[in-house]
Amino acid sequence: MGELHVLDHPLIQHKLSILRDKNTGVKEFREIIGEIAALMCYEATRDLPLENVTIETPVAVGTFKRLAGKKVAIVPILRAGLGMVDTIIDLIPSAKVGHIGLYRDPETHNPVEYYCKMPPDISEREVIIVDPMLATGGSASAAITFIKGYGCKNIKLMNIIGCPEGVEVIQRDHPDVDLYVAAVDERLNENKYIVPGLGDAGDRIFGTK
Ligand code: PRP
Numbered sequence: 001m002g003e004l005h006v007l008d009h010p011l012i013q014h015k016l017s018i019l020r021d022k023n024t025g026v027k028e029f030r031e032i033i034g035e036i037a038a039l040m041c042y043e044a045t046r047d048l049p050l051e052n053v054t055i056e057t058p059v060a061v062g063t064f065k066r067l068a069g070k071k072v073a074i075v076p077i078l079r080a081g082l083g084m085v086d087t088i089i090d091l092i093p094s095a096k097v098g099h100i101g102l103y104r105d106p107e108t109h110n111p112v113e114y115y116c117k118m119p120p121d122i123s124e125r126e127v128i129i130v131d132p133m134l135a136t137g138g139s140a141s142a143a144i145t146f147i148k149g150y151g152c153k154n155i156k157l158m159n160i161i162g163c164p165e166g167v168e169v170i171q172r173d174h175p176d177v178d179l180y181v182a183a184v185d186e187r188l189n190e191n192k193y194i195v196p197g198l199g200d201a202g203d204r205i206f207g208t209k
């Protein structure tokens with residue numbers, strides 16, 4: 001089964017409490033989504049392979065570590081996932097970015113795909129799918145299935161808030177995918193929103209409500 005990593009670092013938890021506050025405005029919400037994404041990326045890339053390189057410092061020659069050229073792709077689920085991209089590519093400037101557009105049908109809550117554009121060499125890359133919310137798990141599961149269709153073998157999912165239902169769906173549908181979240185909340189409500197959650201992530205990032 002895919003491993004569930006709950007990233008309970010104090011900085012992440014502190015920032016997450018600000019996101020949850022209904023009085024947090026768009027500017028601060030957007031900034032903090034990015035800050036949390038960067039902190040989570042730090043943990044989610046902990047297993048990237050390193051190789052030895054010989055470097056001459058101004059004082060001596062030594063053997064040091066560098067990333068072993070493993071290629072990374074960040075794939076935000078539109079729209080809300082976009083809020084997590086910029087700070088991650090600041091940390092991994094060589095990463096390429098694929099986009100997958102999915103929205104939840106308001107009646108059925110099932111994901112509907114409306115856009116997809118991936119880097120041509122996506123199958124050779126370690127893929128990190130990003131989206132702030134893992135609710136029913138339908139969107140993330142569909143995104144993973146879609147990306148596997150390109151031949152990708154190495155996929156991680158990064159969500160800021162998950163819930164037991166969503167985690168179960170990902171572990172059932174994609175036991176090969178490790179999941180990184182900052183919190184697993186209590187449950188879904190009758191509208192399939194995470195409780196207590198933070199509301200509609202896309203609307204709060206883009207100011208559309
Ligand atoms: C939200 C969120 C996830 C999805 C999670 O997107 O950003 O993509 O819902 O729900 P699920 O786990 O039940 O599928 P939404 O469909 O509201 O679209 P948006 O990002 O365009 O607002």
Ligand code: URA
Binds near residue numbers: 201
């Ligand atoms: N999508 C959101 O943006 N928030 C939720 O709580 C559930 C789905």
